[in-house]
Amino acid sequence: MTPTFKKLAGSIALACAAVASAAAQAETVVKFGFAAPLTGPQSHYGEDMRNGLLLAIEEANVKGIIVDGEKARFELVSKDDQADPRIAVQVAQQIVDEEVHGVLGHFNSGTTIPASRVYNDAGLPQIAMATSPEYTQQGYDTTFRMMTSDTQQGAAVGVFMVEDLGAKKVALIDDRTAYGQGLTDQVAAAVERSGGTIVAREYTTDKANDFTAILTNIKAREADAIFFGGLDAQSGPMRRQMATLGIDIPLVSGEMTRSETFLRLAGDAANGTYASLAGVPLDSMAQGEKFAADYKARFNTEPGVYAPYAYDGAWNMITAIEQAGTADPGKYLEKLANLQRSGATSEHIAYDENGDLNEVAVTIYVVKDGQWEMVKTMVNSAQ
CATH class of the missing domain: 3.40.50.2300 (Response regulator)
Structure with a gap:
């Protein structure tokens, strides 16, 4: 093999290797x-x-x-x-x-x-x-x-409040967000379908931290439980203020309350709070x-x-x-x-045809000794 041919062969080999490397x-x-x-x-x-x-x-x-x-x-x-x-x-x-x-x-x-x-x-x-x-x-x-979805979660929560907590008179608070209002609407409908009565519906915002006036009004209505549709940044202070006002009834909320942030913000008052979570425990x-x-x-x-x-x-x-x-x-x-x-x-x-999950799972939790504990889980197919 001549030097020129060797050089050409080497160049071709290098080019092929480069191409192969680039492809890889x-x-x-x-x-x-x-x-x-x-x-x-x-x-x-x-x-x-x-x-x-x-x-x-x-x-x-x-x-x-x-x-x-x-x-x-x-x-x-x-x-x-x-x-x-x-x-x-x-x-x-x-x-x-x-x-x-x-x-x-x-x-x-x-x-x-x-x-x-x-x-x-x-x-x-x-x-x-x-x-x-x-x-x-x-x-x-x-x-x-x-x-x-909230349709599925809210239905489960409303039934739980009436049938499991025995709350025949329910007060509602929502933060006026799409999430808070939507979830609370579904809970309200489920409470009434289950034989309960909505005795008050109050409104706040997702920026509020003083709920004294709202809670005082609810206290006068003698509700058996309160449902709050909103964030843990609000439900934590709300739970503390319930304790301060002597409102000794369950606070129930959605998955945004089921957090470590709620536990920290509510402190000792957190015990006895319920929260729903779409899905099953980890x-x-x-x-x-x-x-x-x-x-x-x-x-x-x-x-x-x-x-x-x-x-x-x-x-x-x-x-x-x-x-x-x-x-x-x-x-x-x-x-x-x-x-x-x-x-x-x-x-x-x-x-399903709308993009909702076919399998529906909702779990209810309660705070005991400062920690979230599972109460019950409902799993079925969406209708």
């Missing part, structure tokens, strides 16, 4: 938009949700999923919507402008619903934590849930123990209420993309709508 390293970036409150009093909810999403995305990147003929690298484009509907719409447009392939969020119903219109117009599938029934009742084929979930261990190893803290549902929401979208073999929203949307998979939260994850 070729990847396609799949971007998911995410928005939630990441600052302010609700930031702990948003951070918990984001951590669940990140855990799923990092696992998917290790798995080496093939999308559009190349290895996929999933990325999360995070935005802070500050739990503000106006800001949420602005953030939604920013996410669309980032040319994402799908959306995992928002957190609050009040931000998710207006933002969903922006995503639907862009043809982007959206899996949100929002629990207000309106979210999936808009006629969009792009809206899906991570959790049970240690009863299909892969709850594994998820908790993986989450703690990654973030060095225990998972909150929303993390496992966010984790499954991300894997639902990732699985649909993997099954379709493409991140094109118009092509993997059908796979998402018809998805059937076993996840961390349930062995039977699937959606």
